[in-house]
Amino acid sequence: MPMIRNGLLAITACLLAAMPALAQDTRVLDAFETTGAWEADASTDVTSTIRTVPGREGQALRLDFDFNGRAGYAFAAREIDLVLPENYEISFWVRGVGPLNTFEVKFTDAENENVWWHQTTRYDFPDGWTLFTIKRRQVTKAWGPGEDPVLRQAARMEFVVVAAEGGSGHIEIDQLTLRELPPEPSVPPRPLATTTSELAAFPVSNAVDGDPSTVWRSEYGVSQGVTLDLGYDREFGGLVLHWEDGGEADRYSVSTSNDGLEWTEIARVEYGDGGTDWLRTPEASGRYVQFDLMDGEPTYSLSEIEIQPLAFGASQTAFVTAIAAESRRGQYPRGFHGEQPYWTLVGVDGGGESGLMGEDGAIELRRGGPSIEPFFLEDGRLTTWADVNITQGLRDDDLPMPWVQWQTDGLALRIESFADGTPENSRLFGRYHLTNTSDRARTVTLALMARPYQVNGPRQFLAVPGGVGPIVQIDWTGGELVLNDDTRVRPLVMPDAVAASIFASGADPHSLVTQPDRRQPVDERLVESDDGLMAGALFYEVTLQPGETRQFGWMLPMAGVPDPLPVTGSVEAALDAVENRVAADWRAKIDRVDLILPPQAQQVEDVLKSSLAHILMSRQGPILQPGTRSYNRSWIRDGAMIAEGLNRLGHADISADYLRWFAPYVFDNGKVPCCVDARGADPVPENDSHGEFVFLAAEVYRYTGDRALLRDVWPQVEGAIAYMDELRAETRTAEFQTPDTRHLYGLLPPTISHEGYSDKIAYSYWDDFWGLVGYRDAVFIADVLGEDVARARFAAGRDQFSADISAAIVATAAYHDIDWIAGAADRGDFDATSTTIGLSPGGLIDVLPQDLLRRTFDLYWLNFEARRTGDWTPLMAEDWDPRPDWPDYTPYELRAVGAFVRLGQRDRAIAALDYFFGDMRPQAWNGWAEVVGRHEREPRFIGDMPHAWISSDYIRSALDLFVHERDRDHALVLAAGIPLDWIETEEGVGIANLRTAYGPVSWHLRQDGRGYVLDLDTTATPPGGFVLAWPPGSDVRTARIDGRPVEWSGGELVLPPGARRVELR
Secondary structure, three states: OHHHHHHHHHHHHHHHHHOOOOOOOEEEEEOOOOOOOEEEEEOOOOEEEEEEEEOOOOEEEEEEEEOOOOOOEEEEEEEEEEEOOOOEEEEEEEEEEOOOEEEEEEEEOOOOOOEEEEEEEEEOOOOOOEEEEEEHHHOEEEEOOOOOOOOOEEEEEEEEEEOOOOOEEEEEEEEEEEEEOOOOOOOOOOOEEEEOOOEOOEOHHHHHOOOOOOOEEOOOOOOEEEEEEEEEEEEEEEEEEEEOOOOOEEEEEEEEEOOOOOOEEEEEEOOOOOOEEEEEEEEEEEEEEEEEEEEEOOOOEEEEEEEEOHHHHOOHHHHHHHHHHOOOOOOOOHHHHOOOOOEEEEOOOOOOOOEEEEOOOOEEOOOOOOEEEEEEEEOOEEEOHHHOEEEEEEHHHOOOOEEEEEEEOOEEEEEEEEEEEEOOEEEEEEEEEEEEOOOOOEEEEEEEEEEOEOOOOOOOOOOOOOOEOOEEEEEEOOOOEEEOOOEEEEEOOOOOEEEEEOHHHOOOHHHHHOOHHHOEOOOOOEEEEEEEEOEEEEEEEEEEOOOOEEEEEEEEEEEOOOOOOOOOOOHHHHHHHHHHHHHHHHHHHHOOOEEEOOHHHHHHHHHHHHHHHHHHHHOEOOEOOOOOOOOOOEEHHHHHHHHHHHHHOOOHHHHHHHHHHHHHHOOOOOOOOOEEEOOEEOOOOOOOHHHHHHHHHHHHHHHHOOHHHHHHOHHHHHHHHHHHHHHHHOOOOHHHOOOOOHHHOOOOOOEOOOOOOOOOOEOEHHHHHHHHHHHHHHHHHHHHHOOHHHHHHHHHHHHHHHHHHHHHHHHHHHHHOOOOOEOEOOOOOEOHHHHHHHHOOOOOOOOOOHHHHHHHHHHHHHHHHHHHHOOOHHHHOOOOOOOOOOOEEOHHHHHHHHHHHHOOOHHHHHHHHHHHHOOOOOHHHOOOOOOEEOOOOOOOOOOOOOOHHHHHHHHHHHHHHHEEEEOOOOEEEEOOOOOHHHHOOOOOEEEEEEEEOOEEEEEEEEEEOOEEEEEEEEOOOOOOOEEEEOOOOOOOOOEEEOOEEEOOOOOEEEEOOOOOEEEEO
């Protein structure tokens, strides 16, 4: 187009003449002619070295690394005095050899507390020298207590290789350079537009005037062009084109240029459908943007072209979120419309692949994958999740077989999902019941759309980021809807029609579902491919008489080769058979312990059994882990506490398998990794890990009696204790005996701990409580194994550490002038949820300073009540600042329920439990996310949902209501969390087959005439016997045990060995 190009050159000359000259200073930060300023280091068991090698110019730095089968990192670092201008880019030349790993460039401040980085995940180091450029906006805050997110100066710099695939290899770096760039304008200038043709009353300037009511119209001619001059070399993330009806281009390309001469294509549209075109152009830049319109109407008509910021195209998820913000609610999943979504897990015991079911009825087909979402169409009107009343539930109220019910205007749709099989051979089902609830016949089209969206919400950003679940190809084979070659959705009822669409042609439900001409016959193959945002649909056209229900469904093989459906007379009967078998299988797994409860408390048992199912589905074979998406890896912290819940519910074999799996990952120096995943053992120090591993080993033995396994892990137990000995020695020096450090004496060194101190490492009492548990249980293990010398050494360490912790807690309170047990000794912060570990499994309820302990949980209660009621006055009376706008909390607070039980505060325990039940979302699905927002629909990262560690926190606290072990004498205390109004019911209260470290326990407590009767059925022989913790509020004052009267005046009743029946009058 010579006319366009000549015009562009003239405009360019004028603009350049008018713009002020802006300096772009460049300086070399390091030419790498020597490595003298650099040092190599690596995480535990990873090796790294540096040396000088021939570079692109002169010499270069080479970092050799070998992960030696571990996770972790290797890096080269140097001190650097770097002060950055307002806008800049840092660049260097790089090449390397090795597997795909994460490449990080890090910057640290002079205090070595605040860290910024640029991360490239799964980076494939190029064979030849390649320029690597980092712009100011691409450097983000990694961690640190500082509030400024912008890197302004640095005292240290690192090149880091972090294990993804691990392995060994090397990277070479040359010519590290800083270039100052002109500042970005706060408001970009309005583009200037030129075109190949325009009608006199409809100039091309109308397309960039910000007024959607004005239009550019071309003259007749298929090939036309529009070029924008952005005024400077501008970065942008996308474009939005608003076509006038009937004036769209079906086919066009978009290119950029810095000089108006050399052009680079950044987008191409084929089969456009008019209306609004959304174009994602991630990391695009240029002064000029050119649109070559190649096919469409005789004349083109554009009302507006919008240049979008970089964030618009940062990811497909960001792109779709921007589109959804401009679309009718319901066209996209709830999370893309700015509303927090919720979901639950659908899988099999033992893990493997799994699905998710969303609260609105979409079913995610695999981790990070697409989903099937229902819609109906009646008389041309599209019904989405946003147009119906929605309820949720579980089969039998506790099985991990969720359902969603839509109800609207005489139609009901029930959506069910369940999974069948084993991790190696599993399948996922979706089942749909469409019912006419009106008094007239209804003709309805049910559309089951395959959409490129996860149920895992768009704010989820960890291991499996949520949002878009790309579909790059759809293939209807005549019997399967195949997505991306590996996701084969098999309809169990043949659809009446199918459809598939690329994004540019309209892949939203309004475009795809409401236009019958887009549907294809089911006996013809249909294949479409796109860049990830395409969609497909199965259509069922039905006429329903009043009260009639029709059923539809699909099956997806998740792993292996699934068995055929049972041979029955109908699809409905076949699905019933599979669903009933799945339900029976789950019953056998989650009913090993039963609760007896009145109707008003039945939720306690329903949530207990659902929580166990969450744990069983979230694990991966022997690997216990908190989730399947965000937290698809195994933390020893989570695993040890999950194992405790499994043991008590009759699944100690799973805990034993986990111990066998985890033990080999303990480092050679005895350090217990905080977590393990496919890359190996994570070296990040979290000093609770060592005690948690020893606790796990002891707990497995207590519930299985497997002495051989205990012997197998003895080397790791010894190593963990020796490692903690070394750690404690670091703080048992004169340096920690000054007035400013005495409160840290003898504690484990600072780490990020339970990851609540990621901003800055801390002397966390959580770590110390767990460490002390480790010493205690190491003594127990040594005793079991007859390791007398080690036992004596461990006991001495236990006693010394216990004394140091107790002294430090008192000193910390004095140092910070507080009257509670701090979360971390150096911070003096309040964290009662962490303090719960001191009670269980720490066993320190009688050892901790009683005034500080009681005060800690009194203050927690005041805070809890303030959040629950909105009345902050009582807390303010304690000189605490009110937080009426508190944003969220973590349901790890469920541990406080067990703490209140142990503290004899059952009313608080029940009140807290009721509050936490209210924050299950949806409540009928019996699960918590890791983060619960105060405002249900305010979007945020919520971790995995359900979260298996939180499920285990609930299990342990709920069981503590019925039975818990008293630490001072190892008695089993019965009913310490049971309120009197549960007992004074027809059903009474009880528990059957609860596993304890001393054997199974069953009891039933009920009202009997004017008194009460406790029946105890157990072979357990706890050292301290059994104690009935009778609730206050009743008039009974006499007791008979097995017919013999005993002295008792209320409160705790000690039961002699062999007692089976207690009568209270």
